[in-house]
Amino acid sequence: MSAYDEARGADIAKKVEAFVREVVAPYEQDPRRGPHGPSDDLINELRAKARAAGVLTPHILDGGGHLSHRETAVVLRAAGLSPLGPQAVNVAAPDEGNMYLLSKVASAEQRLRFLDPLVAGRARSAFFMTEPADEGGAGSDPSMLKTTAVQDGNHWVIDGRKAFITGAQGARVGIVMARAEAQSESIGATLFLVDLPDPAIRIERVLDTIDSSMPGGHAVVAIEGLRVSADQVLGQPGDGFKLAQLRLAPARLTHCMRWLGACTRAQEIATAYAVKRQAFGKPLIDHEGVGFMLAENLIELKQAELMIDWCAGVLDSGSLGVTESSMAKVAVSEALMRIADRCVQVMGGTGVTGDTIVEQVFREVRAFRIYDGPTEVHKWSLAKKIKRDAAAREAQA
Known part of the structure; x- marks a missing residue:
C-alpha cells in the first residue's frame, strides 16, 4: 500500500469518472445486462475500452503497488457512478477484494498464476465462504464452517456446499475456505486457491436475487472431492x-x-x-x-x-x-x-x-x-x- 497522495488519487478518479460517464453509461440499457448480472461478453467489451483508455484496474499502480485506501475511495466512487462502472474498470466485488488479499499474502508463484490474470482483467474470481443456512453452515458466523479439507499426502481433498457465491458462474479463480484436517487433527479454517472451472465444483443453481450488478450472480455450489496441491494453500493451514x-x-x-x-x-x-x-x-x-x-x-x-x-x-x-x-x-x-x-x-x-x-x-x-x-x-x-x-x-x- 503506497502513501496517500491526494493529487494522484484525484487525477485517476477524474479519468475514471470521464470514462464511466461518457463510455460506460450508454451501455446501461444494453440487453446483455441480465437478471444474474451483465454477461461476460458485455464485460469483456467494456474492459477492452477501459484498457484502451488507460483506466483498467486503476487502483493498482505500475509495478504492482496499490493506491492508499483514501485514494482508492475517490477512484471507486467515480467507478460506481454507473452500476456497470466497477466491472468495466475492474474494481468490482469480489475481484477487487480478492486482488487485495492475494497482493498481501500470495507467494510469487501464486501471484503469477492467480493474481496476475485478475489484475489484467482477463479473469474473474469468486470467494467461497458462505454455506447453506438450512444445513447450519457458516454465514455471518464463520465459526460454523462445515466444508472440510482432508490432507492426502501432498494434496488436500475438499468437500462441502457453499451458498451465495458471487460470480462463481464464469469465474476462473476461486478462493475456497474449508476446515482443514490432517491425520484426525483439526487444523482450522484454511484458504485454498483453485483454478476454475473444475469438475469437482458444481454449480447447483444461480439464485434469483434482488440485485443484478455482478456477473455470474450468486450461486449455490457443491464441492465434491476437489483435490488441490499443498502449494495452493494461501498463507498457512489454519490461517483462514x-x-x-x-x-x-x-x-x-x-x-x-x-x-x-x-x-x-x-x-x-x-x-x-x-x-x-x-x-x-x-x-x-x-x-x-x-x-x-x-x-x-x-x-x-x-x-x-x-x-x-x-x-x-x-x-x-x-x-x-x-x-x-x-x-x-x-x-x-x-x-x-x-x-x-x-x-x-x-x-x-x-x-x-x-x-x-x-x-x-x-x-x-x-x-x-x-x-x-x-x-x-x-x-x-x-x-x-x-x-x-x-x-x-x-x-x-
Whole structure:
C-alpha cells in the first residue's frame, strides 16, 4: 500500500469518472445486462475500452503497488457512478477484494498464476465462504464452517456446499475456505486457491436475487472431492479466519465507496427530474416535500463520504480497522438506502421503472445492507466491544 497522495488519487478518479460517464453509461440499457448480472461478453467489451483508455484496474499502480485506501475511495466512487462502472474498470466485488488479499499474502508463484490474470482483467474470481443456512453452515458466523479439507499426502481433498457465491458462474479463480484436517487433527479454517472451472465444483443453481450488478450472480455450489496441491494453500493451514479478516475490512469499505458513487448518480438523476417535472403550477423541487428529500440526500451523501474517508485513513495507518469498518458499513449502507429510496420517491412512477438506473441502485443498495455482514450483526459486534471496553475501564479503576 503506497502513501496517500491526494493529487494522484484525484487525477485517476477524474479519468475514471470521464470514462464511466461518457463510455460506460450508454451501455446501461444494453440487453446483455441480465437478471444474474451483465454477461461476460458485455464485460469483456467494456474492459477492452477501459484498457484502451488507460483506466483498467486503476487502483493498482505500475509495478504492482496499490493506491492508499483514501485514494482508492475517490477512484471507486467515480467507478460506481454507473452500476456497470466497477466491472468495466475492474474494481468490482469480489475481484477487487480478492486482488487485495492475494497482493498481501500470495507467494510469487501464486501471484503469477492467480493474481496476475485478475489484475489484467482477463479473469474473474469468486470467494467461497458462505454455506447453506438450512444445513447450519457458516454465514455471518464463520465459526460454523462445515466444508472440510482432508490432507492426502501432498494434496488436500475438499468437500462441502457453499451458498451465495458471487460470480462463481464464469469465474476462473476461486478462493475456497474449508476446515482443514490432517491425520484426525483439526487444523482450522484454511484458504485454498483453485483454478476454475473444475469438475469437482458444481454449480447447483444461480439464485434469483434482488440485485443484478455482478456477473455470474450468486450461486449455490457443491464441492465434491476437489483435490488441490499443498502449494495452493494461501498463507498457512489454519490461517483462514485471520486472512479473511485481512480481506474483510477493506472489502466492506470498498463496497461503500462504489455504492456511494451509484447513489451520487441517482441523486443527479432525481434532481434533474425534479427540476424539469411540473406539478401544481411549479417544478417539483419547489414543493417542500420534494425539495427537502433532495436536501436530506445531499447531507447524507456528504456524511457517507466523510465516514468512508475517516475509515480509509484508519486502514492507511496500518490498523486492521475491524471496528471502524463495521461502523462505516452500518452508517453508509443505511444512509445510502435512505438516499436511494428518496430518489425513487421523488421520481414517482418513473422511479420504479428501468428507464433510469435509479430503480436498480435502490435494489443493489437494499442487498448491500445484508452482504458483508447485515447491519444487525455489525451492531451486535459493536455492542460486545462496548461491553468489553466498559469492563476494562472498570477493572482499571
